[in-house]
Amino acid sequence: MAENKKSLVKVHSKLTVVSSRPTGPGKTHPLSKLDHAMALHTIHIVFYYPTNPFLEADLATLRVSLSELLCSYPPVTGRLTRRPAKDGQSGGGGGNNSSSCCWMVKCNDAGVRMLRAKVGTTLDEWLRFASGSDERDLTVWEDMPDDPSIWSPFCIQINDFEGGGLAIGLSCSHMHADQTSATLLVKSWTELQRGEPISQPPVFRRPTPDSTPSPENHTMLSQFYANKSKARASSRKMESATFRFSDSKMKQCLSKIRVKCPNATPFDALLALFWTRVVKLNPRVEQNHTHNLSVCIDSRKLIHPPLPIGYFGNALHFSRLSLDSEKLASFGLEHAVEIVHNHLARIKEAESCSVLDCFEWEKGEEVEAYEQPFMMYGPELTCISLEHMIIPGGPKGSTASESLIYEAMFRKDEKPVHVSYHVGNVEGEGLITIMPSLEGGLGRTVTVTLPEDQIAKLRDDQALLDMYPTMLMNGGR
Structure with a gap:
């Protein structure tokens, strides 16, 4: 399969999904220096399902629940911007080459990229014979550009297998989220899709620890x-x-x-x-x-x-x-x-x-x-x-x-x-x-x-x- 991988996963549609309710003007989400330390990395998660629960030919059903989800996750639908540099810090630089920790998320409801692709094999065959290199094609792999103002840090790719299998691929900047945060984002989406409330709602601020580091x-x-x-x-x-x-x-x-x-x-x-x-x-x-x-x-x-x-x-x-x-x-x-x-x-x-x-x-x-x-x-x-x-x-x-991880059920x-x-x-x-x-x-x-x-x-x-x-x-x- 690896030799023909370019012909196996073909993206055939792209769109942007925004939150169903506006966040409001001026809202920002600061990134910690630990977040900044992860800037060179990205996260990619693929959820494989034996059947495709979405019967419509378009993405209307998924878009509705995803739009509702994004109302609870303003940083996911926002865009990276430089925050004002503090005294003694440089505010220059671009992309991953910025010279100081000066990034924040402008929660401007710019939306999340959604792609749909067709995979030219069955899910069972894929899980047996695909390589790690093949699996890359089920998510989006791209680094933060020099100008991220129109770049979506979160991308979702919906992959339809022959015979009815489905793979949901999530990719995001590691500055925004770790593996747990990204997993629960998808899990929360599936809960809204089933008409249920979010069981682990997102928390964006970390409380001050009781103890001081030694x-x-x-x-x-x-x-x-x-x-x-x-x-x-x-x-x-x-x-x-x-x-x-x-x-x-x-x-x-x-x-x-x-x-x-x-x-x-x-x-x-x-x-x-x-x-x-x-x-x-x-x-x-x-x-x-x-x-x-x-x-x-x-x-x-x-x-x-x-x-x-x-x-x-x-x-x-x-x-x-x-x-x-x-x-x-x-x-x-x-x-x-x-x-x-x-x-x-x-x-x-x-x-x-x-x-x-x-x-x-x-x-x-x-x-x-x-x-x-x-x-x-x-x-x-x-x-x-x-x-x-x-x-x-x-x-x-x-x-x-x-x-x-396995509670993400559509x-x-x-x-x-x-x-x-x-x-x-x-x-x-x-x-x-x-x-x-x-x-x-x-x-x-x-x-x-x-x-x-x-x-x-x-x-x-x-x-x-x-x-x-x-x-x-x-x-x-």
């Missing part, structure tokens, strides 16, 4: 981000592969691991597994003797007062775990899981608070070092956890093993059969995303983006095959 944590994190900002990763062609691990296999895996690490989680196990396998595929890292891993988790519930799940913006916590590559490659899985678990357990409220506020402290040498946007996902291997999307008790009485009780997450402009060693699986329970889905020459080797890795994963987007294999 100077030690602030210094440590400042150095972490300063080092990131100075790193220069060589850009190599990247490819993706997706593995789905069943609930039963994860239970077997954890039953062995918990002898050494009793509180190990599915995330601990899968992160350790993929980390050790990727190290073996990367001789360049082994020669450097140290392997750095950046772990990205959601921080909404780690600070006090906690942020609601509906907080709209970036609430991510990045931390680094470094180990000698030779030792890591020689570790048994149980030992590697224990290291990962202990690292995550050490992330305390004070450290998470420091992450959210690190970019907001008064400007100093350390802050100036990373005030320009830089590769937050890189140059080291980065792993994203979406474990927080499993809500205890679940929405409307669902079990604790069900995820908000039709009642018709969950998406698969959801994919990708981040734009990932460079360096690659990206691993670990998320709940449709099966629920301990089942998990893992999407790995690595340099192209490593992906084929990872698909054939025996340690992964021993867990009998279902491979999605298998690149024609």
